[in-house]
Amino acid sequence: MFELARKETFKAKVTVQVKTDSGWREEHFIGIFKRVDDDRQRELAEVPYKDVVDEILIGWEMVDLQHKPVEFTPENLAAFKSLPGAARETVIAFMSANSGAKQKKLIEAARWWAGIRQVQPDPWAVDESVLEAMRAFGAPAEDIERAAQLIEDGSKPAEHAAFEVHHDNMRSVRAWLGISTQWQFAGMAGVRVGLNYAGVLAWLQIHVRPRLRRAVMSDIELMERAALQALNEIREAEEQE
Known part of the structure; x- marks a missing residue:
């Protein structure tokens, strides 16, 4: 989101x-x-x-x-x-x-869209060192169990976390979401290989004022490259598992 x-x-x-x-x-x-x-x-x-x-x-x-x-x-x-x-x-x-x-924020937005969630770590979050200290000092079992659960929950991807969009990028991010149906796929696995630029340009002609189209298109190209790189990283990580 x-x-x-x-x-x-x-x-x-x-x-x-x-x-x-x-x-x-x-x-x-x-x-x-x-x-x-x-x-x-x-x-x-x-x-x-x-x-x-x-x-x-x-x-x-x-x-x-x-x-x-x-x-x-x-x-x-x-x-x-x-x-x-x-x-x-x-x-x-x-x-x-x-x-x-x-x-930078455009690239981060594209990678977030692709599925790479890089949330800034919380310096006050419970980690393994805190858990070890609790055990060493004889903390109640229920507190230790609760801390362990917090660590486990914190290690999960933030599926529903929001990505803060740079205000100068709002127009381009809205365009990016608007042209999300213009991806081209290849192979039996349906791998994204790039955008259908004819469809993208047609969308821009309808939704973006003429003097802004060149800048928005440039931003979309930047986001496309970042998204494809992120998708490749995800695919490579899955193949190594």
Whole structure:
């Protein structure tokens, strides 16, 4: 099940060259950015760097030379933008992370659809070490049994878990689900070998506006490759069992 949730911000590392009396010094900070969609990112490519920073940088994790936190204030932001190249490097880091996250999430969505469920492990979950400690310290039998059941349940695939869709990918994921009848199969086992692109293009002509079709089609191609790879991995694992 896909969860069409929206996350408005993300973090990315920014590297800036700071001029000193003896030369240049490389500094880093973590920028907290407002996420934008593809259309707005293309528009921002034509906007001066400092103006882009004003729009997309909404916070940071930064320390000064004494390793004290630098507060994100209008005054500090103005001082930061006055550093040579600071605004440019911030925008470059933002553009790369904003696009990269989108593609990564598309690949993850396709693999999830194919059946590979990679759920982030819970750091507080009960594991074998906890179970061993309970036995060593003489925990009640019913508690040990309950912990063992939790471990067993946690090792099972999350069949009904939801996949959080990157908000910039919602249009493409909806299209992916819409063209799910366009797969081509081969062999007696009915192995998926790729999409019927004539059918995909026909679907896009009906459901997607003309100026968006090229981008959606590119995303579908990316997801197709990721899904086929995931399906191959599943098939190989089954053959080795």
